[in-house]
Amino acid sequence: MAFYNVGHHFFCISYSQTLDKQFPAGSELLRKAQITLHRAQYKYMPNSNSGSELPVNSAISRRTFMTKIAIGSAAATFLPGSLLAASFSKIPIGYTGITWANSQVEDAIASCAKLGFYGFETFGDVLAQWDSKGGLGPVLKRNRIPLISGYCTLNLTDSTRRQETIEKAVRWSKLLKESGGRIFVLGPNPVPRDSYKFAEYKANIVATLNEASKAIVDQGLTPVLHQHTGTCVETRDETYATLDAIDHSTLKFGPDVGQLTKGGADAVKVVKDYLPLVQHMHLKDFDGKDPSLVYYCPLGKGKVDVPAILDLMAGRTISGMVMVELDNDPKNPSSTPPSELAGESQAYLKKIGVKLRA
Numbered sequence: 001m002a003f004y005n006v007g008h009h010f011f012c013i014s015y016s017q018t019l020d021k022q023f024p025a026g027s028e029l030l031r032k033a034q035i036t037l038h039r040a041q042y043k044y045m046p047n048s049n050s051g052s053e054l055p056v057n058s059a060i061s062r063r064t065f066m067t068k069i070a071i072g073s074a075a076a077t078f079l080p081g082s083l084l085a086a087s088f089s090k091i092p093i094g095y096t097g098i099t100w101a102n103s104q105v106e107d108a109i110a111s112c113a114k115l116g117f118y119g120f121e122t123f124g125d126v127l128a129q130w131d132s133k134g135g136l137g138p139v140l141k142r143n144r145i146p147l148i149s150g151y152c153t154l155n156l157t158d159s160t161r162r163q164e165t166i167e168k169a170v171r172w173s174k175l176l177k178e179s180g181g182r183i184f185v186l187g188p189n190p191v192p193r194d195s196y197k198f199a200e201y202k203a204n205i206v207a208t209l210n211e212a213s214k215a216i217v218d219q220g221l222t223p224v225l226h227q228h229t230g231t232c233v234e235t236r237d238e239t240y241a242t243l244d245a246i247d248h249s250t251l252k253f254g255p256d257v258g259q260l261t262k263g264g265a266d267a268v269k270v271v272k273d274y275l276p277l278v279q280h281m282h283l284k285d286f287d288g289k290d291p292s293l294v295y296y297c298p299l300g301k302g303k304v305d306v307p308a309i310l311d312l313m314a315g316r317t318i319s320g321m322v323m324v325e326l327d328n329d330p331k332n333p334s335s336t337p338p339s340e341l342a343g344e345s346q347a348y349l350k351k352i353g354v355k356l357r358a
Contacts, residue, residue, distance in 0.1 A: 087311070087314035087315060087353075088307075088310050088311075088314060088352060088353040088354045088355075089353055089354060089355040090314065090315070090355075091310060091313055091314055091322055091354060092118040092119065092321055092322070093117060093118060093283070093321070093322050093323075093324060093349060093354055093356065094112070094117050094118050094119030094120060094121060094148055094321040094322070094323040094324070095112040095115070095117040095119075095120065095121075095323060095324045095325070095342055095345075096120070096121040096122070096151070096282065096323050096324070096325040097109070097112075097120065097121065097122045097123070097126070098123075098151075098325055098326070098327055098328065099325075099326045099327075099328045099338040099341050099342055100328070100338045101328075101330050101333070102122075102123065102125070102126050102129070102330075104338070105122060105126055105130070105136070105139075106139055107338075107339075108120070108122075108338070109136070109139050109140060109143050109145060110143050111338065111339040111342060112145060112342065113143040113144060113145040114339075115339075115342055115343060115346045115356070116346065116356030116357040116358065117145070117324070117346070117356060117357070118145075118146075118321065118356070118357060119145065119146050119147070119148035119149075119321045119323070120140065120145050120146070120147055120148065121147070121148055121149040121150065121151065121183075121185070121323050121325075122136070122147070122150055122151070123150060123151050123152070124150050124151065124152035124153075124172035124175065124176070127150055127172065127175040127176060127179060128171075128172070128175060131175060135175075135178055135179050136179050137178070137179050137180065140179065140180065146180055147176070147179045147180045147181045148181060148182065148183055148320055148321045148323070149176075149181055149182070149183035149184070149185050149280060149320055149321070149323065150172060150175070150176045150181050150183070150184060150185060151185040151187055151226070152168075152169065152172045152184060152185065152186060152187060153187040153188070153189055154168065154169055154186055154187070154188070154189065154208070154212055155189045155208075156188050156189055156201075156204065156205040156208045156209060156232055156233075157189060157191060157201045157204060157205060157232050158189075158204075159204045159207075159208075162204075162207075162208055162211065165208060165212060166211055166212055166215050169184070169186075169212045169215055169216055170215050170216075170219060172184070173215070173216050173219035173220075173221050174219060176221060177219060177220055177221060181221070182220075182221055182222060182319060182320065183221065183222050183223075183224060183254070183279070183280045183319060183320035183321075184216045184221045184222065184223040184224070185224055185226045185254050185280065186209070186212065186213070186216075186223050186224060186225050186226060186251075186254075187226050187228055187231065188205070188225075188226075188227070188228055188231035188232045188233040188234075189231060189232060190230050190231050190232075191230075191231060191232045193230060193234065196232065198232070198233075198235075198237075198238045198241070201232055202241060202242070202245070205232060205233065205242060206242065206245045206246055209225065209242070209246050209251055210246060210247045210250070210251065213246075213247065213250040213251035214247075214250050216250075217250045222252060222279055222280075222319040222320065223250065223251050223252065224251070224252045224253055224254030224279050224280040224320065225242065225243070225246070225251055225252070225253055225254060226254045226255070226256055226282065227239040227242075227255065227256065227259065227260065227263075228256065228259055229259050229262055229263055234259075234263055235263055235264070235265070236260070236263070236264070236265035236266075236270060239255075239260075239265075239270065240270075240273075243274055243277065248277060252277050252278070252279035252280070252319070253274050253277040253278050253279065254278070254279065254280035254281060254282070254320065255267070255270060255271055255274075255278060255281055255282070256281075256282035256284055256325070257270075257271065257281065257282065257283060257284060257304050257309055258282065258283075258284025258285055258286045258296050258302075258304055258325070259282070259284065259286075261285075261286045261302075261303050261304050262286045262288075262295065262296075267304055267305070267309065268305050268308045268309060268312070271309060271312050271313075272312055275312060275316075278313075278316075278318065279318045279319040279320050280318065280319065280320030280321065280322075280323070281309075281313065281320075281321075281322045281323065282323055282324075282325040283299065283306065283309065283310075283322050283323065283324050283325065284296055284299075284304070284324070284325045284326060284327075285297050285298065285299045285300065285301060285302035285303070285304045285306065285326075285345075286302045286303055286304060287301055287302035287303060288302075288303075290334065291329065291332065292328065292329050292332050292333060292334040292335070293326060293327055293328060293329070293334055293341075294327040294328075294329055296326055296327050297326070298326060298341055298344035298345045298348065299324060299344075299345040299348045299349060300345075300348035300351075300352075301344075301348075306348075306352070307352055310322070310352075310354070324342070324345050324346075324349070326341055326342070326345065328341070
């Protein structure tokens with residue numbers, strides 16, 4: 001954790017470590033003190049888009065800062081209905097169906113509804129498979145949970161397939177809209193990362209994104225770019241270069257914070273840097289341990305600073321939804337049932353103050 005212009009990295013790292021020593025691991029006071037520290041960090045960090053830095057030294061001294069942290073943390077102990085919990089409680093949280101096999105989408109919808117999530121996301125391919133059965137609409141209605149979004153992979157690197165790509169985007173958009181969805185999660189195509197050179201494909205990636213997003217908007221949906229490991233837009237630099245070049249009037253950003261972390265990026269900083277563009281999100285945690293979960297994990301068990309991410313999203317009105325996600329390898333699935341995995345993330349969210357449906 002870095003607190004800019006006040007002892008640079010040393011101060012906040014050492015103070016965070018002090019918190020860890022002063023309070024028992026997992027204690028409520030530790031959690032609230034750490035979140036207070038997170039808020040201060042991102043309130044006073046530099047504005048990366050402008051390159052400017054807030055005059056922290058002139059506004060708040062180290063002693064004053066530490067005093068305010070201590071007072072705020074102590075106050076949080078005696079105020080269960082803290083501002084933090086209140087702000088988190090107003091964020092509608094959904095869940096994606098990737099924790100279940102595509103063939104289990106009915107179970108996925110029922111479980112997400114039962115756990116109190118506000119919305120559901122599935123794949124464009126799943127919507128296409130269900131089209132001949134009358135669509136997912138009746139299943140969603142029976143479980144009283146809306147479809148918010150669909151994840152759809154489009155080929156962004158092959159210019160000879162652009163027309164085919166646009167036509168596919170339109171087909172999926174229509175299926176999404178028929179089922180009540182409003183967000184087209186645009187996933188880049190896989191590439192051989194060992195030999196891939198982003199600069200050689202950037203122009204075509206941007207051109208295809210702009211053309212596809214306009215076609216999707218014409219269908220009445222909001223497209224969001226979802227950077228993804230193993231694809232043509234994976235790294236922090238590739239994500240920034242792409243986001244800086246696209247047409248923001250049509251294409252927005254739908255970051256996956258777990259994938260950003262897995263790729264070595266600071267997910268909180270990426271979200272902060274492009275916050276006005278963020279209209280949807282995959283809230284995922286990463287610990288690098290379980291191959292069955294593609295090295296991801298239920299929320300609160302990994303490296304992603306979930307409270308800091310939610311703090312950035314609190315109070316914002318977005319077109320889509322913050323969607324909890326946990327990958328589950330279909331060829332080697334976790335021995336833990338998908339509903340239990342989703343339940344672990346649900347329990348963590350409730351613990352930090354998120355309110356789900358009754």
